[in-house]
Amino acid sequence: MIFSILFSIFFLTGFSNNPEPMDRWIVELQPQGGKCLQEWWAAREFQSPAIFMKELPVDNWVVIQIAKHHSAEIEQLPCVRKLYIDQKIEWRNTAPNDPGYVNQENLDLIGMEKAWDVSQGGLTARGDTIVIALIDDGFQLNHEDLLANIWVNRDEIPNDGSDNDDNGYDDDYFGLNITTGTDVHQNLEHGTNVAGIAGARGNNSKGISGINWRVKLMLISGADFESDLIEAYEYVVDMRKRYRLTNGDKGAFVVTTNLSAGIDLAFGVDHPLWCEMYDKLGEEGILSVSAVTNTNIDVDVLGDMPTTCSSPFLITVADVDLTDSHLGGFGAENVDIAAPGHGSISTGKTNAYKVFDGTSASAPHVSGTIALMYSTPCTFFLDGIDSDPKSIAEKVRDIIFATGDENNSLQDITATGKRLQTDAAMQETIQGACETTSIEDVHIISISPNPPEENEVRAFFEIRGDTSTAYFELYTATGALINHYPLTQAEWTQGYLRVNTQPLPAGIYFLTIHNKKARATAKIFVY
Numbered sequence: 001m002i003f004s005i006l007f008s009i010f011f012l013t014g015f016s017n018n019p020e021p022m023d024r025w026i027v028e029l030q031p032q033g034g035k036c037l038q039e040w041w042a043a044r045e046f047q048s049p050a051i052f053m054k055e056l057p058v059d060n061w062v063v064i065q066i067a068k069h070h071s072a073e074i075e076q077l078p079c080v081r082k083l084y085i086d087q088k089i090e091w092r093n094t095a096p097n098d099p100g101y102v103n104q105e106n107l108d109l110i111g112m113e114k115a116w117d118v119s120q121g122g123l124t125a126r127g128d129t130i131v132i133a134l135i136d137d138g139f140q141l142n143h144e145d146l147l148a149n150i151w152v153n154r155d156e157i158p159n160d161g162s163d164n165d166d167n168g169y170d171d172d173y174f175g176l177n178i179t180t181g182t183d184v185h186q187n188l189e190h191g192t193n194v195a196g197i198a199g200a201r202g203n204n205s206k207g208i209s210g211i212n213w214r215v216k217l218m219l220i221s222g223a224d225f226e227s228d229l230i231e232a233y234e235y236v237v238d239m240r241k242r243y244r245l246t247n248g249d250k251g252a253f254v255v256t257t258n259l260s261a262g263i264d265l266a267f268g269v270d271h272p273l274w275c276e277m278y279d280k281l282g283e284e285g286i287l288s289v290s291a292v293t294n295t296n297i298d299v300d301v302l303g304d305m306p307t308t309c310s311s312p313f314l315i316t317v318a319d320v321d322l323t324d325s326h327l328g329g330f331g332a333e334n335v336d337i338a339a340p341g342h343g344s345i346s347t348g349k350t351n352a353y354k355v356f357d358g359t360s361a362s363a364p365h366v367s368g369t370i371a372l373m374y375s376t377p378c379t380f381f382l383d384g385i386d387s388d389p390k391s392i393a394e395k396v397r398d399i400i401f402a403t404g405d406e407n408n409s410l411q412d413i414t415a416t417g418k419r420l421q422t423d424a425a426m427q428e429t430i431q432g433a434c435e436t437t438s439i440e441d442v443h444i445i446s447i448s449p450n451p452p453e454e455n456e457v458r459a460f461f462e463i464r465g466d467t468s469t470a471y472f473e474l475y476t477a478t479g480a481l482i483n484h485y486p487l488t489q490a491e492w493t494q495g496y497l498r499v500n501t502q503p504l505p506a507g508i509y510f511l512t513i514h515n516k517k518a519r520a521t522a523k524i525f526v527y
Helices: 035-043 068-075 099-103 105-109 112-118 189-199 226-245 272-283 359-374 389-403 422-430 489-494
Strands: 022-029 052-055 061-067 080-085 130-135 216-221 253-259 287-291 314-320 337-340 344-348 352-356 442-453 456-463 471-475 481-486 496-500 507-515 518-526
Touching (some): 035 068, 061 068, 068 080, 105 337, 105 344, 130 189, 189 216, 189 344, 189 352, 216 226, 226 272, 253 359, 287 359, 314 359, 344 359, 359 389, 389 422, 456 518, 489 496
Parallel strands (some): 314 337, 442 518
Antiparallel strands (some): 442 456, 456 496, 471 481
């Protein structure tokens, strides 16, 4: 034992004759122990409860609480190897500052604060702007909590009466009204409600938060008939295909569609063109989400559209209330998963906020989660997105099903028996792919110290073969590139890169080393 007496009472004030605030420090002692620190301590007659000293359960480490001006003296003691501030940690359940968020029990049910610890949405790790296509009756375009997240077609000149992007529609700037062929949407409640669940602007001190704080909502209205719906889906396919073929210069990076509507008592075999659209969307990497009927029936027996379409790229969603109990339609074969519906809080028209019930609310919880998963900071999660986009869509779907929360009320009446669990899905996007990961002959051996000390970490690396193109990049947890580090000859010789963390706010960062097609990534924790 380094100290025979361990004090456990903490006071943030100093001596009675010295009002100077106290700081906590972590001290590493020389292997022989801390005799000189004990002597220094005793000479100043430091004692509990005014002063605190404790041995840590790690060899030669102690924590002390003293006035800051004493730190320089301690650092010069011969038995002291290192001294640094004992910083208070912050619990990272990321909560938005929107005043109505406190009432959004639906988001609490699926673990949104932990999901937002990974990402709050908006961009992929490589910088694509993520888009959700909402097919609904109408929307309040200028709602205070939606306007900043509304997608616009930047290849179209608004209100000039021309088809500037040659996609067959004039002035589809704010999305598309299928009935009129323009971007003028009726200001209706249902679509506005759906939009708020998936993508109400988060952390803007207004209203509520959506699943995604930042995302782009492609608004498509006026699809009142099956033929209109097919046209709406074709519009989405065309926009994603344009994005792929132009390397992101045109179109939109749509990752999911949401349809909170359908036809009761109908089967997919009788609507082949409609059902085929989901495969067509899937080939472009787009997952589609639809709401199951709210009627308490077995859709496997009595039918429901599009629930009974057999496409692997369609996710059908049932309803659970805030007690996590199932309501409405079900089907062990055709209903995939459930999500919060009854009791959800969302945006309403005329800048309102309201309770939004039923499977219409459940579906955008899932489509919103899909979009959020695409914003994972893991660079490798989207590997192959250009060459094989449907494989990424399949991966996202499989993660949603695998990480759902087992629910007794859903057993034997849904295909998975689970309810959406967004935080678990987001964690899965970084497990095994964003942890220290290597491809081919590139390795990040370690990050040390991690968290950093004295505003610096060292990234120890190994590269085999030709190293002429190697470099490092540092990304935020939202996928934004912070810095680019060409490797110098000195760094090659010493085998590590110094990263200055002083400018970085507290958070999780991803350091990636690139060499041709080989990459490796590791986390840096800044507290």
